[in-house]
């Protein structure tokens with residue numbers, strides 16, 4: 001499989017007074033899984049919708065294999081998309097695919113192949129109305145696969161999946177990329193896709209904050225010291241008074257670029273009862289949070 005390169009070039013999208021995406025540029029490469037990460041409302045869906053020709057950019061471009069979606073001949077054979085899955089509840093899984101297949105230029109046999117590819121052969125004749133979120137996600141993926149595309153664009157594919165579903169989805173997209181396909185998937189939780197993605201693009205408030213391989217993102221983790229205390233009130237007061245410190249939870253204070261001695265001394269001076277103090281690094285999730293919170 002020869003996946004196309006996906007490229008977002010200086011993309012801006014405004015809805016009236018709201019700037020959903022501002023001058024965003026990044027790429028998703030073939031043979032790799034790219035995670036598009038950011039908090040709710042960051043501009044992920046708008047970017048993916050621009051890529052799929054569902055919203056028109058205010059400025060810039062979103063390209064698949066060097067072309068805009070609307071200029072791609074038979075787009076379903078080039079890129080498979082899963083945005084919010086919407087299905088007619090009275091239709092069976094197979095009927096749903098048979099309704100969509102002609103748009104991808106495919107026949108009924110391909111519908112059964114797509115169902116098999118997502119492990120839904122057994123559920124083919126069940127009505128979608130009775131499906132769990134996980135089964136809806138699988139059917140959405142089967143729909144994306146109908147045209148045998150070499151690129152997949154998936155909006156929050158792990159949403160609503162149980163741990164077994166997440167493991168399955170991870171295996172699926174990893175295998176797709178290993179066969180040369182391009183995968184761009186969004187999530188608001190880095191932890192959810194950490195074991196799935198090769199590359200990471202972080203967006204917050206419409207702006208790209210970071211784009212690199214996952215390992216380069218890991219290298220951004222600052223050393224830190226973490227202090228545990230049962231005294232949530234005093235810990236919160238200490239966090240308020242100490243600009244660098246952050247509460248990771250009500251009983252856990254993380255101070256980037258600080259050593260145990262410094263944190264211990266501050267805690268002692270503030271009368272905080274210490275139950276644990278360790279020199280750690282930021283977790284990947286903390287790096288991600290920091291990048292999304294930093295000013296543009």
Ligand SMILES: Nc1ncnc2c1ncn2[C@@H]1O[C@H](COP(=O)(O)OP(=O)(O)OP(=O)(O)O)[C@@H](O)[C@H]1O
Nearest residue numbers: 015018020038039040041042043044045046047188
């Ligand atoms: N059609 C629209 N009209 C007006 N504002 C919109 C429209 N679509 C998105 N927005 C706004 O643009 C911003 C970005 O939204 P978007 O859905 O792209 O974010 P997101 O990162 O996908 O978030 P979520 O994870 O919550 O879906 C938000 O402030 C949103 O309210």
